[in-house]
Amino acid sequence: xxxxxxxxxxxxxxxxxxPIRMLLVDFIRYEAGLTGTHVGCTFEGVCGACTxxxxxxxxxxxxxxxxxADGRSVTTVEGLAKGNELHPLQVAFxxxxxxxxxxxxxxxxxxxxxxxxxxxxxxxxxxRHGLVGNICRCAGYANIVDAILDVAQERGS
Amino acid sequence: xxxxxxxxxxxxxxxxxATEAFAKWGEExxxxxxxxxxxQAVKSRMIRPRCLVDLQKIVSIRxxxxxxxxxxxxxxxxxxxxxxxxxxxxxxxxLVDAASHVGDRQVRHRGTIGGSLCxxxxxxxxxxxxLAIGSQMSLVSLSGATRELGVDAFLGAPMETSRDEGEILxxxxxxxxxxxxxxxxxxxxxxxxxxxxxxxAAFLVLDETDRCALARIAVTGLESGPTRVPAAExxxxxxxxxxxxxxxTLLKDSASSLQIHSDEAGDAEYRKVLFRQLSLEVVTMAFxxxxxxxx
Numbered sequence: 001x002x003x004x005x006x007x008x009x010x011x012x013x014x015x016x017x018x019p020i021r022m023l024l025v026d027f028i029r030y031e032a033g034l035t036g037t038h039v040g041c042t043f044e045g046v047c048g049a050c051t052x053x054x055x056x057x058x059x060x061x062x063x064x065x066x067x068x069a070d071g072r073s074v075t076t077v078e079g080l081a082k083g084n085e086l087h088p089l090q091v092a093f094x095x096x097x098x099x100x101x102x103x104x105x106x107x108x109x110x111x112x113x114x115x116x117x118x119x120x121x122x123x124x125x126x127x128r129h130g131l132v133g134n135i136c137r138c139a140g141y142a143n144i145v146d147a148i149l150d151v152a153q154e155r156g157s
Numbered sequence: 158x159x160x161x162x163x164x165x166x167x168x169x170x171x172x173x174x175a176t177e178a179f180a181k182w183g184e185e186x187x188x189x190x191x192x193x194x195x196x197q198a199v200k201s202r203m204i205r206p207r208c209l210v211d212l213q214k215i216v217s218i219r220x221x222x223x224x225x226x227x228x229x230x231x232x233x234x235x236x237x238x239x240x241x242x243x244x245x246x247x248x249x250x251x252l253v254d255a256a257s258h259v260g261d262r263q264v265r266h267r268g269t270i271g272g273s274l275c276x277x278x279x280x281x282x283x284x285x286x287x288l289a290i291g292s293q294m295s296l297v298s299l300s301g302a303t304r305e306l307g308v309d310a311f312l313g314a315p316m317e318t319s320r321d322e323g324e325i326l327x328x329x330x331x332x333x334x335x336x337x338x339x340x341x342x343x344x345x346x347x348x349x350x351x352x353x354x355x356x357x358a359a360f361l362v363l364d365e366t367d368r369c370a371l372a373r374i375a376v377t378g379l380e381s382g383p384t385r386v387p388a389a390e391x392x393x394x395x396x397x398x399x400x401x402x403x404x405x406t407l408l409k410d411s412a413s414s415l416q417i418h419s420d421e422a423g424d425a426e427y428r429k430v431l432f433r434q435l436s437l438e439v440v441t442m443a444f445x446x447x448x449x450x451x452x
Contacts (some may be wrong), residue, residue, distance in 0.1 A: 001164055019162045020165070023160075023200075031243055044197060045196070045197055054266075058263050060267075063197070063264075064192060065163075065166070065192075068189075068192070098247075113260065114262060129350070132261045132348060132351075133262055157241050
């Protein structure tokens with residue numbers, strides 16, 4: 001029923017005894033207290049608000065049990081900034097007003113970071129297609145795409 | 158949604174430990190591969206596992222391998238690793254086409270080829286592309302006995318396979334065809350990278366005069382799940398990639414041999430149009446890829 005796990009989140013190891021059925025996203029929110037990772041659709045795994053990085057790859061934390069992440073390394077949106085210095089993507093989201101209600105933003109940031117890091121050349125089309133796993137219900141996609149392209153172009157130059 | 162209570166979770170490092178754990182826990186034990194479909198079923202409580210045996214730590218059933226006789230893809234190889242593979246060109250490029258557009262980038266980082274084949278969801282991309290290629294499944298039973306099974310025999314009705322209780326799919330073998338070969342897969346979905354309304358995969362082997370000596374065409378998006386199209390396969394024999402008008406006609410004719418249904422994603426007539434268009438694209442591309450592999 002319960003299992004002991006140690007999951008490293010943003011460089012800090014969290015050792016807990018948890019129910020096997022606990023989802024990774026709930027471990028992040030309730031055991032580690034990192035509530036930047038959101039739960040949108042709750043079970044279909046379609047909204048992408050819970051996107052985090054597992055050993056460097058963007059994944060949906062609601063489609064995985066916490067016990068499956070035992071011994072592994074997770075990065076959440078709280079891990080993007082270095083101290084008080086925001087990540088360039090966070091700065092670009094701010095500058096481009098790439099959020100309205102902000103609910104999807106943490107997932108958008110984690111997906112777009114994965115997208116930028118793995119694709120040297122991005123266009124509006126590849127960014128739009130690359131974000132298909134993240135839904136923004138305010139439909140603020142235009143500014144989100146602009147912010148991501150801005151950072152991608154800066155990296156490329 | 159929360160899964161129902163789960164009593165046990167095991168993450169073995171070897172196949173033998175996995176089958177032993179399955180045998181020990183018995184009823185309502187499930188293997189979990191990437192979990193991108195299974196976790197949805199577990200969260201909705203369609204499946205209430207007593208124990209989950211997680212295959213993610215078993216290194217021997219992961220990755221792409223190549224020898225003189227062809228390729229072997231470990232069942233736990235993720236979509237993203239197949240999508241970025243430089244080895245799987247020409248004859249097996251349909252798998253790259255399919256894996257590159259499953260779900261979304263998050264799903265492709267977790268989901269596996271073996272998981273998808275064993276789940277055999279009605280319109281998933283992996284079963285249909287493997288059906289066209291004619292992949293061979295390697296399985297191991299609870300007693301440790303291994304067996305090989307062609308994909309046609311492995312895939313059953315939607316969400317059914319001939320995998321026995323407790324059996325693990327180890328790898329997918331792609332035998333190297335005798336001649337030059339090419340394959341391709343295309344789908345049309347309501348959303349980018351979504352489940353196909355219609356998806357078509359083609360696998361062609363050419364003779365020394367660049368004419369089709371063997372064709373396997375498979376379509377998904379039908380109520381029957383992934384289905385071969387024998388009428389098109391027969392009619393393609395002897396044709397060259399330049400016989401475009403004949404190919405168009407035979408694909409149009411073979412569309413009428415399919416049992417096509419209507420639903421909210423598309424009516425039967427529209428699905429036929431999609432089949433004709435997508436099958437022309439994949440057959441053309443498979444010819445091109447086969448000829449490209451001559452060099």
